[in-house]
Amino acid sequence: MSQKCQHEHREPVQLCNLTEQLRAKSRKITGPRQAILEVMSQESHPVTTKEIMAALPTGVCDRVTIYRAMHLLETMELVRRFDFGDGTARFELVRGNTEDHHHHLICRTCSVVIELEECFPSDLEKRIARDSGFQRLSHKLEFFGICPKCQP
Amino acid sequence: MSQKCQHEHREPVQLCNLTEQLRAKSRKITGPRQAILEVMSQESHPVTTKEIMAALPTGVCDRVTIYRAMHLLETMELVRRFDFGDGTARFELVRGNTEDHHHHLICRTCSVVIELEECFPSDLEKRIARDSGFQRLSHKLEFFGICPKCQP
DNA sequence: TTTTATTTTGCAAATGATTTGCAAAATGAG
DNA sequence: CTCATTTTGCAAATCATTTGCAAAATAAAA
16 A cells, blocks of 8 residues: 555655655645645644745745645645634644544643643544434544643 | 622523623623624524624624624623634623533534533543643534534 | 713724635646 | 646735724713
């Protein structure tokens, strides 16, 4: 399944997936897309399009291109969208299984972000699905609080 | 504590709270605010400012006034803000205890909203607080799925 | 009830994020 | 290298939300 990914030196897994998946959808591997993925692969937390723009070498691409790339990568499940409630979308590279996901803990004062392992209990989620009759349940869950440094 | 609220016939609890709380903050009880609360008290799900505007008799107030009322009512904890991920804030009247809160299940197809009783387990949340050192934890949690009517 | 200090409101304009139209540029298949 | 197709940049459009400011409303005082 991943035989096409035999590179002698480590290369961001994403670029590899990107190539495979873009080909499969007859989409093109372009400079801007590679540069955007490159930037995202170096971030450990969700980033805004503005931050991606700032991290990109000047002139690599327009902000609009980043928005379009996020849409594309999101549908390809290479990128996941988060909402920290400040009116700006944040995006994070999907590493590993597509099924895996995680949530965040954000400081209400300084906005520092911690990645969490805890998730909404799946048995509870199943019960919600059963009781409501809804299918294909998913959830959005983020925690907010005051981080140790910002405490009085 | 609620002695001021002795009305012979039932009146929306909120209007009563509103009066008390506004007075306590030297804010004013105005027509627009009462009308907005009136509309919200008839909705059982979170509504957008646009929806409030539409439900209000023509000319009662400007959209801006609704935004400003939401801010005020939110700080007074008479209204709670929700984010269903479509880029528009939704507001719901707080009924009962301020500590109570609930989450929603939203159909990805028709956007129907179901109010849920299930919440993120507090013992898990406490563990997150302990492990991270964060204080005053809160969370935002919404579920998405396909409702029975929209299923293939 | 009139006066007065203060809060609110409407309206227009500003902001900010995101989207869209369109022609020019880039990509990749043959 | 050519051609069909996808992308991109740029400008302009949308949309939700905020802000400035003078006029209107409200509540408390006189």
